[in-house]
Amino acid sequence: MTVMQHTPSTSGALIDFSAHASSLEVRDFALRYGDKPALSNLTLRVPRHRVTAFIGPSGCGKSTLLRALNRLHDLNESVSREGSIHLEGQDIHAPEMMVAELRRRVGMVFQVPNPFPMSIYDNVAFGLRLQGRMPKRRVDDVVEWALRSAALWDEVKDRLRASAWSLSGGQQQRLVIARTLAVGPEVLLLDEPASALDPISSLKVEELIRNLKSTLTLVLVTHNMQQAARVSDYTAFLQDGELVEYGPTDTLFTNPRLARTENYITGRMA
């Protein structure tokens, strides 16, 4: 039986969730910076072990929503919010949800690669060491596994003690992904992860994203329509802080339900 979820609000969101359970669920979520609304009336589910892209014009709230998913707004005192966000059914703002644990489970990768000023090995081992003492052999194994998972091992296995800053931009971004993977996240949030990279490095990161979904749920913010079409299974189109349309990427790009979506993806709206 096919179960369709029609999200409340005026959005054109219609997704068949019968095949996959959701990993994250955003319910009636709103966020303001001071007096200025950035997100309103947002309800959506992020399917588990799939890639979901957030697209929309500059300033529509894509990054704000992504950051809300691992509570990166917590330290911004001007931010107020309503509604809730759930990770595997748990309210991420509940008192028992430790923010460090949330961020281990929901990792974040930013536009500009941000390796720490230390060796390649130490970058990947960093989060593991924060979790407590672990035998060196075990750390070695996890570092190798994370670098292999990030498709970087073959390029760095002979220079693990070299500075992370000696890597190219594309390699640095894959190193940051390896660092995030090493602590065993369930969800990876990617905020324009390839937009600062050259085309070949960008394609490598895209391939990596596609491969990682066998074990992870991925959420990708991108301005690049071709990238969203190549990489994602589902796409959410936001405008003015609202969810306009959300559905399977193929359908959204080839047969959008709403004119606003079509205008955006065909480039009639910046």
Ligand SMILES: Nc1ncnc2c1ncn2[C@@H]1O[C@H](COP(=O)(O)OP(=O)(O)OP(=O)(O)O)[C@@H](O)[C@H]1O
């Ligand atoms: N820290 C902040 N303080 C105040 N306003 C902010 C802050 N961050 C974002 N905004 C505002 O919130 C709105 C949404 O911004 P956001 O960065 O989420 O949009 P976006 O869709 O990711 O944009 P872009 O594609 O340009 O990165 C914009 O009007 C922006 O100016």
